[in-house]
Every structure is written in C-alpha cells, then in structure tokens.
Amino acid sequence: MKVRFYLVIISLLLFFSQTNADSNLNVVVSIKPYHSLVSGIMYGIASPKLLLKGNLSPHNYSLKPSDAERLQNADIIFWGGENLEVFLVKPLSSLTKKAKVVSVFEINGLKLKYFRHLNHMGKYENHESYISNISNTQYLEQQSTVDPHLWLDPENAKIITNRIVNVLSEFDPENDKKYQINGEKINVRLNELDKELSAEMREISNRTYLVLHDAYQYYESRYNLKNEGSITIHLDHFIGVSRLRKVQNMIKKNEVFCIFAEPQYSQKIIETLIKGTSVKKGILDPIGSNLLPGPELYFDLMKNLSISLKACLN
Template identity: 40%
Template sequence: MKLSSALGLTLPALLLAGTAHGADAPVVVTSIKPVHSLVSAIMQGVGTPELIVDGAASPHTYSMKPSNARALQNAKVVFWVGPGLEVFLAKPLEALGTDASIVELDKAPGLTRLAFRQGGAFEAHDDGDDDDGDESGTDHDHGHGGFDTHLWLDPVNAKAMAAEITTTLVAADPANALAYQGNAEALNARLDALDKEISGIVSPVKDKPFIVFHDAYQYFEHRYHVRVAGSITVSPETIPGAERIAKIHKKVADLGATCVFAEPQFQPRLVDVVLEGTKAKAGVLDPEAGTLDAGPDLYFTLMRAIANNLKDCLSRES
C-alpha cells in the first residue's frame, strides 16, 4: 500500500519539499514530545529530529497532516511509542517503504511495563453501566498488548528508551556514533539526577490520595509511591457516563480533602462536576507535555512540572 493511499492524500502533496536538514544528519522523525525530547538530547550537535504531534495536540485525538506525511516519506529513522498509544500512526507506518528504520519504543529492552488496572475507580466497564460501555479494552490506550503505554513517566524507563534510541541512531549513522554515545551518557546522568530530585519533591505528599483525569500516571505512581486513587475516565477519547461520574464524585467525598487533576488538552467540565460539593481542590497535570515547547529539555521540564503540581495542590490547606 502506498503512503498516499493510507493517508487519503494526493501524491503531489506528499512530494512537496520538506524541511531542510543538515547534510550530515539523518532524517529522524518522532511521534510525541517526550520521545522527541529524548531523541533531541541524543542528537545534539548532529541534527534535530522532526516532531509529528506538536503544539497542544494529544496523540489520543491526533489526525495526520500532509506535512507529517512528507516527514515520514523522507525519514531514515522513525521513533514512536507504539500502536497502543499513537493509533493514528499505525497505518501510515505500515505503508512506509522498507528504507526507514521504524522503532517501537514500548519494546525497548529493560522497560518496566505495567498492566492496565482492573476494577474499581480505574475501570468503568466492570460495573455493567451501559453509559460507560465504550470504556472497555477497545479504546486507543487499551488495545495492542494490554499494558499502559505512558512509559516515559518513569525516568528509569526513559533511560531504557534512550538506550534503544542510541543503538538505532548509531546503526543508522555510524559516522556520528561517538556524538550519539557521548550525548547518551550525559542524558543518563541527567535522568539519574532527575529521579532523585523528583523523589525529594513528592516525598512530603506521597501518602495523600488524589484523582486524575485519565489513568496515565501509573508509572509515575509506581516509581515514586504517590497515591492515585482513581481516574475520571479510563481513556480521554471516551466520555464517562453519569454512573461513573457519580462513583468518582463519591470517591472524592469519601477520601476527604484531596485533589482532582485536569489535563490541558481536554475539557475541564467533568472535573468541575466531580469537585462540586466536596472539599477537594483542583489542579492540572500535563503527562504528554501539550503546553511545553519541544526540545531536549522538555522531558525534564515535564517531569518536574508533574512533581511540583502534585506537591503544590496536595500541600494546600482545605
């Protein structure tokens, strides 16, 4: 299948001139900002990878653009998390020619992979509510292997992804192998320091329960032992039914003073409904970095922001 057919685009649109790249740099395309940040850090001094899901867009709701098609058509290497997260990329990548190395980072050696939670405040379909029936294992996050794909929210996983990125870039561009390897060593040191820093930030509030918009934070929770008590929706593409909202509202009330976190890419109305009549406070978490500028430092800004926003909201007096 041709890439143009898979995207519903005309061949002339695909063949328009793309972004210029340095002669010594391979054309590298990345799917989402956290992946782009890790690749950018490893490619510093050699080249700059392209990014598909830019700005405030979310991979959960993204639609391919002609510029994205051009980037994929010209790519020597493509890094993405995998079809469990970037569903919109699956068919276009299948249609690519064999020249590009396509790397699913959710298969990187050394990753911790956590299964989707089952039951209670994290899973709507177990309660038999027809309004919530779409929140089953068929949505964007919950297919393709049965594990949570927000893998980057643990710096140790980020190190495993960075190792796979480095191995791929060295194989694709051996002339710049020393640069990639040196950058990877520096990145690993920064990730180790970040891990210790975040642990210190969240330690004073790690026993305080909170509710998130969708269940994207399991890796952060697992790493730092914070108490995610439930999610408003299993996946952000799916609007939860009235029964689920009522259950989460009761959960917040039963927990006492806590926090409910919205996400900037999605409507906060459901958060307001959950908060109504409770002592809970509102906060914002941005697991996909929609509000941040892309670049090699984004990953660190993202992780610090999650830690600091958790601490700030959970530390507030009722």
C-alpha cells in the same frame, strides 16, 4: 558596504552548517517526550522532526498531509507503539518504505505495567508488580493490555536513551562517539532528576487523588503516590453516570484531596464534580503539551508533574 553585508551572510551560513549539518540523517519522532530524548542524543549533529506539535493528544490525533510527507522522507522513525498512537499504525505500514521504524514500546529491558482496572468502589485495584519484556510470541495478544505511558519513569527513559544511541550509531557510524557522549550526559541527568523527584514526592505520598485519564502509573509507582482512580476509562468515550456517582461518593467520604485535569481536555466535568466541596483542582500534563520541543522538554515535563502534584496535594 555591500561586501561586508555578504561576508556577514556567508559567515552566518558557515556557522549554521557547522552546528546543524554534521549529518544528513532524517529522523522523525512522534510525541514530545521521545522527541526530547532523541533531540538530546542528536544535539550538535542534526535536529529530529516532531509529528505531534502543540496541544495535541496522541490518543485521538489524525495525520496531516505534512506529517505524511515527513514520514515518507524519513530514514528513522521513533514512535510509541500502537497502544498509544493508533493514528500511526496504517501510515507506518503504507508510507514508510525505506525508513527504519523503532517502536519505543518494544525496547528490551523496559519496566512495563498492565493497564489498571477499577474495582466496584471505583478505585484502582493494586498492580504493584512490573511485567518483564513482552516476548515476540506473546506480543500481539499482550500488547493491548500494557500501559504505553512508560516514559514517565526515568528508569525507562535511561533504557530508551541507550537504545536510541544504538540505533543512531548503527545508522550513522561517523557520529557514533557524539551520540554516545550525549547519551551518557542524558543518563547522568536522568539519575539526578530521579533523586530530586524521589525527595520532592516523599511528603505527599499519603495524599489521595484522582486524575482525568490513567496516564501516570509509571510515575506513581516510582515515587509511591496514591492515585485512587481516573475519571474516564477511555478518553474518547462519554463518562457514564455510574462512574460519576462513584467519584462523587469518594469525594463525599473525604477520600480525595485533589482531582487533576489535563490541558488538552475540557475541565468542566471536574469543575462540576468539585463544586461546593473542599476538593482542589490541579492540572497534570503527561506529554508536555505546553512546552517547547527540544532536549530540555523531558526534564521540564517531569519536574512540572512534581510541582503540580505538590501544589494541589500539600
């Protein structure tokens, strides 16, 4: 009996070592959407570690001791750049002596957009065009003006995927074929996702709405959606009375079908704003805060956005 028990244990250990330990590469990724792409590319080779778990926002996260340990032991760290993840700026320069640090924000070829500004009516001014790459010399002055929520366009996700494949292949050449094959599979799925979302979003492209914070312009540009403005300018600041008046004005003039809250933040302000009006409340989750980390998360996150948008705006 005992012998059989040990045999089962041994075969289980062999099974796990075959599927999970094809590489000793220690990869750490800051936020769920990027962690999802890295997990897909490393599928069958190793599992990358995630810093921001659960229902947390990168805009106001603070590093825990266990995160610091992860960073210290990492070979490669992927993060979203200092516009998105202020909490990582200092730790990355002090803790990570041996790691290769890759800022997704700085990957060549991304379609980037400046942050939008609100005009005197409280609506976004048009920013239709994309910025091409930020050059190194312009980088420091320009980067604070660029919107870092760039994963919400599948075209950018493809460019990010290709770069991750290259970084991992360089670091771990023994597995380069596997990284490439996984990367190609993800790109095929990203193309399918993009087609699907284009078709889904067509019927709501003339419906106007507001969001809690300006996180969605990459998605909105890609799929021609009409977000008129955000409730907050900075998530960590109080919302001013004049901003609330402008929003109330837009609601009065029937310029808004729906206001979208986010799972990480209190929904009280939005509930107060729409009380007694015909405006509906929806929830958009730009980072997958309620989704399980892993290769599927990116695709679920993007589809969930389309489901929430359609449910509230149709």
